[in-house]
Amino acid sequence: MAIGAMIHTFTVQLADVDRGVYDELNLRVARHPSETDAYMLTRVLAYCLEYEEGIAFGEGISSTDEPAVIVRDLTGAITAWIEVGAPDAERLHYASKLAERTAVYTHRDPARLLAAWAGKTIHRAEDIVLRSFDPGFIDDATAAIERRNTMSVSVTEGHLYLELNGANVSTAIHEVPARASD
Template identity: 65%
Template sequence: MALNSTIHTVTVHLADVDRTVYEELELRVARHPSETAAYLVTRLLAYCLEYEEGIAFSDGGVSATDQPPVLVRDLTGRLTTWIDVGAPDAERIHRAGKLADRVAIYTHRDPAKVLAALPAKRIHRAETIPVYSLDREFVDAVAAAVDRRTEWTVSVTDRHLFLEIDGAPFSVEIVEHRLDG
């Protein structure tokens, strides 16, 4: 018998000063049985940090090989932004660079290892692809605080993320790396 996804309902009060984005979001996120809590947290934070009109979680979830975990489509339905999470392989990122105007990667893994696996491979427009790393201890602490129904207050200023989950505060610097070094 196959396990079902767990639905997480997250209310987000988003204040991204860096991008002048201020929104109240009601997110329903399906967590696949094979998805780690750290991956779920990174996926949710990527959504918040990339929030814009047309953003969505992919239909296929984390098991979709032809879609990113988070994406942005324009009003015509065309894929404009591919937002990947974790440690995607070079072939996937290469394909993403051809399909979308913009590609970004958010990782909770060791960024040096993620980056080391990619430069030797051919990646379309590699010089334009940012890799944002979130400290693993931060992600693990946030993952421990995530419940099926939670309320997040997310503030971003000067690439520092301040997060409060049901009254518990967390903070981390968002570090940007580039595939081309």
């Protein structure tokens, strides 16, 4: 954990109807001093939306060796590399060679990310999924973040319903490949 990191706790009721995943999660999230609330919340949502056995938060924002969220199998092999924010094409190229599955969750404009990756070498780019949310969703949700959080995450038919410390917001989960297949 980075010096000066602030710890946030999230008690999450997860009901992902689309994937058949239902669980209660108790997450301790270290927020690096340079990390925004929007990035941290997107990281927590990525964790919830990708939740499966072997999932963990990466080493942190300052680590170049791991993503924001990582999934390992019982042997320690990386099965999923989940980036948050706006990773560059070189990082995605590395990730998709290393992991069976690569995804990106962004709180930014996905069109800008796709434009930044256009024409760059990205291994299996057509298999990398870019997920984003409706404009304003993350900003509305971050207004409710506290040090200790109770959260309900429900997903049904590609729509995310979030209750965070009594505030209710919802969004479609937008999903596009990092690059269309040729």
